[in-house]
Amino acid sequence: MKGMMEPLRIGPIGEGQVAAFAEVSGDANPLHVSKEIARTIGLDAAPVHGMLLVAYLHEAVRRHQPDAVVTGLSTRFMAPVPVGETIEITGRVVKQGGLSEALILRLMVRTGAGTLACMAEATLAPPPAGWR
Numbered sequence: 001m002k003g004m005m006e007p008l009r010i011g012p013i014g015e016g017q018v019a020a021f022a023e024v025s026g027d028a029n030p031l032h033v034s035k036e037i038a039r040t041i042g043l044d045a046a047p048v049h050g051m052l053l054v055a056y057l058h059e060a061v062r063r064h065q066p067d068a069v070v071t072g073l074s075t076r077f078m079a080p081v082p083v084g085e086t087i088e089i090t091g092r093v094v095k096q097g098g099l100s101e102a103l104i105l106r107l108m109v110r111t112g113a114g115t116l117a118c119m120a121e122a123t124l125a126p127p128p129a130g131w132r
Helices: 015-025 035-040 050-064
Strands: 008-010 069-077 087-096 103-111 116-125
Touching (some): 050 087, 050 103, 087 116
Antiparallel strands (some): 087 103
16 A cells, blocks of 8 residues: 555635535535625635535545545544635555554645645545455
């Protein structure tokens, strides 16, 4: 298994993507789709949903280890990602056991400006017999 993940760049994350995620997820919090509401709490732009960032993290992990099963993904949000921003997801293996043991990846989400927006750890298991 590879030690460093190939960086995954996503974006700019547009208003349409955020609105579609809000509809599909049922997260209708207007903070994520309204610049005006975001400004009332001191943000310059509406923030991307945290769970949309988690979906992008999952995608990055799956690209790095396509045959593994993601059994856990814990996240810590550090700073909002404004709608219209580009992100880069990087990661590295921090624990690698034997063939039947879990692999742990440490992941970072940074904005195009370099701000650390999210840190995460993904736990991956080998695929079960007959997977796919």
